[in-house]
Amino acid sequence: xxxxxxxxxxxxxxxxxxxxxxxxxxxxxxxxxxxxxxxxxxxxxxxxxxxxxxxxxxxxxxxxxxxxxxxxxxxxxxxxxxxxxxxxxxxxxxxxxxxxxxxxxxxxxxxxxxxxxxxxxxxxxxxxxxxxxxxxxxxxxxxxxxxxxxxxxxxxxxxxxxxxxxxxxxxxxxxxxxxxxxxxxxxxxxxxxxxxxxxxxxxxxxxxxxxxxxxxxxxxxxxxxxxxxxxxxxxxxxxxxxxxxxxxxxxxxxxxxxxxxxxxxxxxxxxxxxxxxxxxxxxxxxxxxxxxxxxxxxxxxxxxxxxxxxxxxxxxxxxxxxxxxxxxxxxxxxxxxxxxxxxxxxxxxxxxxxxxxxxxxxxxxxxxxxxxxxxxxxxxxxxxxxxxxxxxxxxxxxxxx
Amino acid sequence: xxxxxxxxxxxxxxxxxxxxxxxxxxxxxxxxxxxxxxxxxxxxxxxxxxxxxxxxxxxxxxxxxxxxxxxxxxxxxxxxxxxxxxxxxxxxxxxxxxxxxxxxxxxxxxxxxxxxxxxxxxxxxxxxxxxxxxxxxxxxxxxxxxxxxxxxxxxxxxxxxxxxxxxxxxxxxxxxxxxxxxxxxxxxxxxxxxxxxxxxxxxxxxxxxxxxxxxxxxxxxxxxxxxxxxxxxxxxxxxxxxxxxxxxxxxxxxxxxxxxxxxxxxxxxxxxxxxxxxxxxxxxxxxxxxxxxxxxxxxxxxxxxxxxxxxxxxxxxxxxxxxxxxxxxxxxxxxxxxxxxxxxxxxxxxxxxxxxxxxxxxxxxxxxxxxxxxxxxxxxxxxxxxxxxxxxxxxxxxxxx
Numbered sequence: 001x002x003x004x005x006x007x008x009x010x011x012x013x014x015x016x017x018x019x020x021x022x023x024x025x026x027x028x029x030x031x032x033x034x035x036x037x038x039x040x041x042x043x044x045x046x047x048x049x050x051x052x053x054x055x056x057x058x059x060x061x062x063x064x065x066x067x068x069x070x071x072x073x074x075x076x077x078x079x080x081x082x083x084x085x086x087x088x089x090x091x092x093x094x095x096x097x098x099x100x101x102x103x104x105x106x107x108x109x110x111x112x113x114x115x116x117x118x119x120x121x122x123x124x125x126x127x128x129x130x131x132x133x134x135x136x137x138x139x140x141x142x143x144x145x146x147x148x149x150x151x152x153x154x155x156x157x158x159x160x161x162x163x164x165x166x167x168x169x170x171x172x173x174x175x176x177x178x179x180x181x182x183x184x185x186x187x188x189x190x191x192x193x194x195x196x197x198x199x200x201x202x203x204x205x206x207x208x209x210x211x212x213x214x215x216x217x218x219x220x221x222x223x224x225x226x227x228x229x230x231x232x233x234x235x236x237x238x239x240x241x242x243x244x245x246x247x248x249x250x251x252x253x254x255x256x257x258x259x260x261x262x263x264x265x266x267x268x269x270x271x272x273x274x275x276x277x278x279x280x281x282x283x284x285x286x287x288x289x290x291x292x293x294x295x296x297x298x299x300x301x302x303x304x305x306x307x308x309x310x311x312x313x314x315x316x317x318x319x320x321x322x323x324x325x326x327x328x329x330x331x332x333x334x335x336x337x338x339x340x341x342x343x344x345x346x347x348x349x350x351x352x353x354x355x356x357x358x359x360x361x362x363x364x365x366x367x368x369x370x371x372x373x374x375x376x377x378x379x380x381x382x383x384x385x386x387x388x389x390x391x392x393x394x395x396x397x398x399x400x401x
Numbered sequence: 402x403x404x405x406x407x408x409x410x411x412x413x414x415x416x417x418x419x420x421x422x423x424x425x426x427x428x429x430x431x432x433x434x435x436x437x438x439x440x441x442x443x444x445x446x447x448x449x450x451x452x453x454x455x456x457x458x459x460x461x462x463x464x465x466x467x468x469x470x471x472x473x474x475x476x477x478x479x480x481x482x483x484x485x486x487x488x489x490x491x492x493x494x495x496x497x498x499x500x501x502x503x504x505x506x507x508x509x510x511x512x513x514x515x516x517x518x519x520x521x522x523x524x525x526x527x528x529x530x531x532x533x534x535x536x537x538x539x540x541x542x543x544x545x546x547x548x549x550x551x552x553x554x555x556x557x558x559x560x561x562x563x564x565x566x567x568x569x570x571x572x573x574x575x576x577x578x579x580x581x582x583x584x585x586x587x588x589x590x591x592x593x594x595x596x597x598x599x600x601x602x603x604x605x606x607x608x609x610x611x612x613x614x615x616x617x618x619x620x621x622x623x624x625x626x627x628x629x630x631x632x633x634x635x636x637x638x639x640x641x642x643x644x645x646x647x648x649x650x651x652x653x654x655x656x657x658x659x660x661x662x663x664x665x666x667x668x669x670x671x672x673x674x675x676x677x678x679x680x681x682x683x684x685x686x687x688x689x690x691x692x693x694x695x696x697x698x699x700x701x702x703x704x705x706x707x708x709x710x711x712x713x714x715x716x717x718x719x720x721x722x723x724x725x726x727x728x729x730x731x732x733x734x735x736x737x738x739x740x741x742x743x744x745x746x747x748x749x750x751x752x753x754x755x756x757x758x759x760x761x762x763x764x765x766x767x768x769x770x771x772x773x774x775x776x777x778x779x780x781x782x783x784x785x786x787x788x789x790x791x792x793x794x795x796x797x798x799x800x801x802x
Contacts, residue, residue: 001487003464053434361434378750387466387467387748399468399469399470399483400469400487400493401493
């Protein structure tokens with residue numbers, strides 16, 4: 001019996017409001033051993049106040065030592081075991097650019113590459129072609145016509161694009177055509193499981209026409225495809241938790257992830273202040289609000305310690321507007337750590353605080369990596385955060401008599 | 402490989418004694434944020450001494466955020482994964498009133514209800530009929546005769562009763578007959594899985610005769626049945642741990658749960674002092690003793706903070722008699738929290754202490770919710786307590802060479 005079977009069975013509905021503020025890549029590292037992390041360096045009087053009023057802990061995104069991408073990171077926070085619910089790269093990439101995958105879609109991530117005269121790959125990333133050069137090529141590939149199949153091609157960044165095939169009966173079980181090597185031609189599309197043969201044919205036809213359309217190009221005269229995947233089937237927040245949920249995010253990736261679990265995307269906010277405007281405007285209509293703050297991650301990825309500190313202080317300044325709404329449960333967390341020391345996502349537990357009337361406070365005085373070690377939530381897998389949220393909202397009945 | 406596969410393989414027998422003192426609903430909450438819990442308010446010099454000599458931690462009864470009933474709460478402490486071993490409501494209810502379920506029994510929880518002239522339910526709980534009025538009705542239902550089947554009917558509280566059918570070949574996979582609504586008649590008994598058709602027939606016959614016996618009643622002229630369940634099959638303490646185990650409990654529910662895992666019920670104690678008398682009297686005959694103290698839960702359920710504090714102090718006062726017996730492993734824990742603030746069971750981790758020569762002490766100075774956060778057991782799922790107990794008793798061999 002897994003957590004969703006439990007919450008499906010035990011959830012009750014009431015008028016409580018739950019707010020989950022996700023500061024992407026929140027956790028960090030000091031620049032030198034024994035130093036302070038970005039969060040510990042930042043002046044965060046409001047987050048510290050939450051730590052005093054709430055219960056803290058460290059959220060392990062997947063399992064100890066496992067660094068997640070945005071997909072598994074958010075699925076975990078949303079309570080979907082990231083090891084059980086895997087989103088294929090094609091579907092995630094489509095989601096990330098805001099492409100709404102339908103029931104009959106198969107998505108793949110495409111890379112432009114350079115082919116030599118013999119049709120062998122000489123550069124797997126088409127000379128790191130710029131987005132400006134590659135986007136028109138992706139648009140050009142929309143000329144491909146396959147009878148009975150709708151074809152969508154969307155530019156991503158640099159040599160990357162997304163292709164989506166839409167037709168009843170298509171399945172996503174295909175081997176990559178990217179041989180992960182130079183000096184060999186792209187692989188022929190091939191089903192990895194019975195039932196995907198038709199998708200392999202469609203893909204082969206797409207590749208033939210696409211090569212023709214790219215024939216004259218110097219850098220990007222070829223392509224490889226990988227991460228074929230259909231739309232993932234995730235039960236909705238309403239089904240598994242009995243929550244009418246809203247997502248308030250700026251970037252397409254996070255809106256897409258929220259949409260996959262049945263959250264409604266509300267507002268068109270571009271800043272954190274605007275996101276909270278949207279929250280206020282929709283306060284009455286939803287039970288659960290996911291608010292995504294991107295910049296703690298991007299500054300971490302850039303390796304700019306001071307910039308990340310500033311973004312954390314910006315986040316802190318927004319807290320009073322949240323608490324003024326008096327949510328029954330307020331959670332501040334992150335989908336993973338992104339220490340500027342590493343300039344990348346990492347595996348470290350993410351400082352997390354949950355504030356609710358019956359949360360059992362733990363004596364934590366500040367919101368930080370070190371203090372959360374002493375917190376009442378202990379170190380926990382992110383996937384348990386939603387059952388804690390529901391319990392604290394009075395939305396979970398007793399298990400067994 | 403689950404814990405029982407491990408302990409079955411690894412356990413060894415020796416002369417050690419393990420005592421597990423379960424203070425039901427032990428964990429609590431402060432009445433106001435930042436205040437003290439019941440346990441932190443109580444004067445507990447003896448429990449604090451155990452915390453100094455032992456290793457502390459917080460026991461998560463099932464999973465984070467999940468509030469257990471007594472059944473899953475105790476199964477967890479006994480080392481039976483409460484998500485794997487589920488006890489049906491009928492079996493648990495029978496257990497709770499001390500009815501010893503046999504191999505060929507199917508139990509269901511019955512509710513008296515009020516039917517209108519058309520046979521539709523007008524009150525699902527028979528006007529919350531008192532125990533005094535309903536008990537004779539339950540006894541009257543013993544007049545039902547079904548060829549080849551022994552029928553037992555036992556009053557519970559108010560509108561509730563338990564019915565047990567005993568005959569070889571009966572199975573417990575039946576849908577509830579309670580439609581969970583008024584204005585409709587009770588549902589026909591129906592098998593939910595192949596193999597339970599005979600039980601459905603037996604139940605239908607019981608209902609027909611029972612309705613006839615209740616026909617003249619004003620309030621309780623009908624009945625619904627739910628939670629059909631056969632006796633759960635749990636491997637015994639002797640099989641999975643190599644322990645000859647005794648249960649010293651006052652209330653039928655806890656005796657029943659202990660019996661399900663093969664513990665022997667000893668003594669007829671009515672007070673904690675008498676329970677310890679029984680412990681002393683049986684000290685030589687068993688390896689493991691489960692002692693159940695009810696009143697930390699009942700005072701919590703009543704929402705009487707001060708009364709719970711007193712009950713904890715009463716528990717504390719009994720500790721010296723336990724330590725005088727010099728158990729090799731002494732554990733004090735609870736099956737769940739019952740904060741008087743919530744007047745109900747809750748999901749919060751339960752302060753737990755284990756004292757044994759090789760327990761690796763952790764610097765904890767008092768026995769409390771906050772202090773146990775710093776304890777050497779960390780936060781752990783209750784189901785791991787038994788392997789810790791066995792290890793500390795020198796009763797678990799090495800896993801792998």
